[in-house]
Amino acid sequence: MRLTGKVWKYGANVDTDAIVPARYLNVSTPEELALHCMEGIDPEFAQGVQPGDIIVATANFGCGSSREHAPLAIKGAGVSCVIGTTFARIFYRNAINIGLPILECPAAEQIEGGQTLEVELETGKIHNLDTGQTFQAEPYPEFIIGIIRAGGLIEYTRKELGR
């Protein structure tokens, strides 16, 4: 699958309170959560984000609370893919489980806000359409590919249980 979108760039240690502040956790649908997505650090985001846009961050994106509301808000906002140099482990797991494409790529540092990327999910190739650069994301472990192929952890589990 090819994803194309404009980059929203963030730095290191973006925590889940920044992605969706706790005061909004009294709701849980992606659409409602999307209204406050990134509000903690970027009040412009929820207004400006376009379907297909890509979030690029550096180290430890999604640290802090285990709230699945964070990747749900991002997915609800229409973001097609999140790229970071590293991710907090719970966020990474949550994104895979709910079917939000997430890529670890050390070169994420070099990508700038407003640039347009084209991402090939199968190969992990990230093309920067503005600069012509191509970066390679870390490959997924085989086990995780199984979850992604199934369409998320619930679908994967249904299959395992023969439902």
Add this chain to the structure above:
Amino acid sequence: MGMTMAQKILAAHAGVELVEPGQFVDVKVDVVLANDITAPIAIREFTRIGVEGVFDRDKVIMVPDHFAPNRDIKSAEQCKVLRDFVQRQNLTHYFEVGRMGIEHILLPEQGLVLPGDVIVGADSHTCTYGALGAFATGMGSTDIAVAMATGKVWMKVPETIKFVYRGRLREWVGGKDLILHTIGVVGVDGALYQAMEFSGEAVDDLSMNGRFTMANMAVEAGAKVGLFAFDEETQAYVEPRARRTYTAYNSDRDARYAQVIEVDVSELEPQVAFPHLPSSVRPLSQVGEIPIDQAVIGSCTNGRLEDLQVTAQVLRGRKVHPYVRCIVIPGSQAVYLEAVRQGLVEAFIEAGAAVSTPTCGPCLGGHMGVLAAGERCVATTNRNFQGRMGSPQSEVYLANPAVAAASAVLGRIGGPAELAR
């Protein structure tokens, strides 16, 4: 080659002799946990799996603690989703408001989490139970939905970083200061994807309270789990509480570690984490003049009896600064009751502090002490991210209970040593 505690517990729960770091395993879980924020999504996803009931009604525990007692109508509805599910599934262990506590204080206190367990919770501070020598880790709601349905989760076996704390702790210095200092040293992603193992004479001397505080904040260094060896202290805590058998696993002498970090604690001062990261740590003597509007003493990090005893020791016979709100929140009803019996609550109220029924409340900016723009709070909680306790323009400083209480009296961040005797 020997194994670490983390490897041993995961191997036992995967039904194999040996596991290596990096390996993916399916493990059986002993306890699955969710709260009023994470349960509604977990229940929604659970329903999608298409199974009728949870894998074991004794092993799924839900605690309404974050926005409970119900904060507003929407929170009430979320709590109701949890309550309805608990009743429909006839879950064995349920703690309603009035018996409820902050989950990570309640579960160990009630003997529901035990050494050697694998515990997964839809809450990042599930790692608190590492203090008991349990492999306990936070996950998202979908993972928890699957664990509720199948009694299993997938795990990647982590490498372990071993921390060795040498020397004796000084007065007013405790588990909170050890862990804040440690996060300051390794950074908020210093143990990403890894297990932390805490050892050395300084932690051998720590009470279970101090160990819970340390294990609680392992996630603030990015860790999957923060483990303590099982010793006499653990045994004395667990024996009177446990209602099922458990197994103690300690690391082998020849276990392989990703890294061993030695820390000399004999000169360590109380530590304060500055906004907006738990790793922005300074020793108390280098804090400078920071006036505060609020002091919060409570949370799953420091809301246990010993924390309240220290708080009372500082507040007794003193008055909270006229312009400071000092809010004390016992972590469970048992803690609260004992604090009443021991006269601690009286000391708090006489000092001019507010005391609340157990709740997460202000820790996550939920209720009971949300901050306005420009306000500063010193808190015994575990996170000081921007906007964590309210307005994105407010500030949270993390400290131990003695420092939080002394700061409430001083009206600025300071320690008990500064208070007139």
